[in-house]
Amino acid sequence: MKNALKKLGPLTGLVFVFALFSILRPEAFPTADNIQLMLLQTAVVGTAALGMTIVIISGGIDLSVGSVIALSTVVIALLMNAGASPLVAALGGVVIGAVCGSVIGALITQLRLAPFIVTLAMWGALRGAAKGLADEQIVLAPDSWLNRLLNVLTESQQWSLLPPGVWLMIVLALVVGGVLRYTKFGRHVFAVGSNEQTARLCGISVEKTKMGVYVLGSGFAALAGVLQFSYLTIGDPTTASGMELDVIAAVVIGGASLAGGEGKVFGSIVGALIMTVVANGSTKMELPNWVQEIVTGCIIILAVVLDRYRHRRTE
């Protein structure tokens, strides 16, 4: 029973805020179209949160997510302008992300720098790189299917239930959840985050594990960049500014501990959904933006306090 409560933590919160807005705005909020819209609005942050979950479980942090997303949109647009197919361009964006991740990983493991410092530096450097590549302006790109990953479904597409970008997030969430729970790499990530010294004692290669963690972290951020590109239909070096904090907030609301060793993919996605529901519901209530921002802040504090309370009860 207590275990069930522990698992359901963030989900209970989501159900609560959803129910609250459904009662306050029964005609506009809980409609099929609006639910689809909220899932769309969650896809970018949710996808980046998958990578961030891995990073935070390993005891690290990644502040460069927003910059990687922007860089990814620019690279995709440039590749498409150079004649690459949409698929190749998207893959190119993801590869660039993975390369950024390996640089972050190398700096952390080889120079023994704190993840906060390394990714803070990358937050600035990669944003600069994106602006440089884009010549400090938006990069227009030819129209393709890549622009329709996050469109509201038309009549003839209803069979697929959800837009492809949302499906992508869901499938990847299942994969990452599985990897964390059912593979050696996943267990090693938890071990490194819980206690790095123990991991080393147990013969886990801490360096390799961390490299993997940051490659995945930035890789998922770049994938979120593909979705962001789809949403913008252009490459924009100034997009997703500050989004890293939304992503971290989603993971923390989802029950991960910034001290490492704890976190759930499902929780992170729910965390991202809670933030979208609050934003969308507040808009439907015609509340000004600043109210939403204050409410989101309160939710972060509440989520962590509740999480700690649950921990104390179950121990």
Add this chain to the structure above:
Amino acid sequence: MAQSPLTLEMRGIHKRFGATIALDGVDVRVQSGEVLALVGENGAGKSTLMKVLSGVVQPDAGNMLLNGKPFTPRHPHDARMAGVGMVYQELSLAQHLSVEENILLGMEPARMGFLNRPEMRRLAADAIAQLGRSDIRLDLRVGSLSIAECQLVEIARAVAVGCRVLVLDEPTSSLTVADSERFFELTHRLKKQGNAVIYISHVLEEVKQISDRFIVLRDGKSVGEGKTPSASTKQIISMMVGREVDDLYPRSKRKAGDVLLEVNNVAGDVKPVSASFELRRGEVLGIAGLIGAGRSELLRSIFGLDPVRRGEIRIGVYAGAASPVLRWTQGMGMVSEDRKNEGLAVSLSVSDNITLSRLDGFGPFGTVLPSRQDLATSTWVQRLNIKIQHLRQAVSSLSGGNQQKIALARLLHHDVDVFLLDEPTRGIDVGSKVEIYKLIDELATRGKAILMVSSYLPELLGICDRIAVMRRGELHSARPVADLDQHSVMSEATGSE
């Protein structure tokens, strides 16, 4: 120097946490000029009792009297101001502040918010002088002091506010032998000055040496007390575990086989300076020495956690230095001396901690299925008699003895041949100690090789086949235990032949 007499009484203290009864009517009485030893296994209620005394937790029933007046601290600060000071095992000093600032932290003399520096200096110097250690400089940063000196500062802090009931919780657990001796003198001094000292320790030899009376706690009750000089160690242990203990150190017939580990003239970064030995199958080799002699560093170098600068290490057919990753595959495993910070990932489950080094074979295609992980773990939990609620419980919620068994179970799960054990029984209760001795004996009879570092000589003499002494980074040659006794090992370790 003697002050007015003082008594502290705790009467019928009850405390319950949820379903568990931590204290079930405990009576303690201590008066000025005496050292009362509080002994008991982990989980017996010693720390809860001291938390009640210091106001960290409030008792459900029972009362406390200080000099006949009711004493009801709601907070450690209340207790301190009333004259009851705690010195915990984990020291709580501000590393970046000076000795003087630490001693007077929170009670700095000031005029209108401005520190009165001369007055501070005087108060701090007084407190340090009372402890007979005026040689400690007051302007040094606490971060640059040794552990023994930090402890002194901590006690000075209690003395400076006028605490006359001093609770010392496992004070010697991280001290060297020489520092421990000095600490005993200090305790004696505090007693002579008319303070009441409550001394908590696992080391019964220490209790015998230092205390006037003792109280044994078991399952939240006081189960025995008496004058220390008239009780034997064996009697106290029996009270602690609640049964007769006859064979503390089991030793079956062992047969030494082939050489499994050969260490030749190995040197590390600073320590060890040089170490050579052979370890055979079916043998328990002990390494004795003072803290800081380089014993842990030797184990860490062999296991690949610390660098090897010189010399040769050979494990079976493998030669050369290697990383821990390779050592595990070569059939070697290590239990760390620092259970909480290195030995275990305490926020992870029992299953994860036991299986972490070898997650293979728990599912198809290299996957790790939690159900199979739990299945493998449950065998070890049963075999080692580890007391847990369920396999997915975080290790942090277990007692030290059970945690240590989990750290050992990892090596059993990995099925290693060479066991490197660094202080395998430090800080755990007597019952678990005996079980670990039995396990080591059983492993040796089954042909495993065990290399064990310990600061507790009786256990080394009790369970090892041979003992080598390490001194200032040099490992002396190993000798059979039959040729050794506590005195000869100690004089070799200190170099006072």
